Amino acid sequence: MLWRRESQRLKALLMGRNLSDGLLAKLIIYVLLSIVAYLYLQPLLYMITTMLKTVSDLLDPSVKWIPRVVTWENLTKAYEGLRYPEALRNTAVIALTCSLVQVLVCSMTGYALARLAIPFKGLITALVLLTFLIPPQVIIIPLYVIFSKLGLLNSLFVFLVPAIFGQGLKGALFILIFRQFFKSQPPSLEEAAKLDGASVARLYFRIMLPLAQSACLVVFLFSFIWYWNMYYEPSMFLAKGFTPLSIRLDNLEEVLNPSLLSSQESVNNPVTEGTKMAAAFLIIFPPMLIFMFLQRWFITGIERTGIVE
Known part of the structure; x- marks a missing residue:
């Protein structure tokens, strides 16, 4: 026993x-x-x-x-080769400005598609989804011609102007995230305010937007990381001057060893491998630090926005 x-x-x-x-x-x-x-x-x-x-x-x-x-x-070599303070400032300005604009514009668009009675709402939602499915390489030449004629090349506005109109980097995805969040909210939240004569703008800014803090945080972090790491768009629109860290990293080998003319020699050169790894670490360190502080609210925001669904 x-x-x-x-x-x-x-x-x-x-x-x-x-x-x-x-x-x-x-x-x-x-x-x-x-x-x-x-x-x-x-x-x-x-x-x-x-x-x-x-x-x-x-x-x-x-x-x-x-x-x-x-x-x-x-x-030290990577810090000097990247001209890190200047490149960090350029990247931070692009990422922060466009991310904040996208949070505001995409939340307003998502709220309109979820809660307002607008004509052809289903068609508009389908068109928003279609813009998410189109690769950026397909429209890069028309965008380049438009920005060139407007004199916006080599400036922040090549990213800010599309973000203002809800078509920034992955803007369609963020609109759908906000649409999903606002659609899941009960209608009773707005009924009392409508009876008091509140306008649509007041409903949005005073009631719905404060409730969407978790969704705003998720969209901000996603947008910030994607703008921080983007390479294709800056390589087309920012050839000189206002260049972010991703472009500086691509040109780092030329700064370190101008004598290496062959790209194959540049890739296989073990002497500069440590410097290139240091440069990559300097690039990923700021967003990694931000995520370390905000990961708790980020995970909670993903659960509340219905992204999994």
């Missing part, structure tokens, strides 16, 4: 009353989470260790993760 009682207690300890309560189930979950975390963190760890290596460590195949000598020279 004592042996059977002890075996049952051991089984309850290992397996638990529920599937996720036992030590064995928790161990399996922790192992799986550790594997997934390693898969996501491995590129970042490789980037950090590579940028801290000297040239001799980069050329030595036996040195993979831990450098023999830690050096900050690669970080």
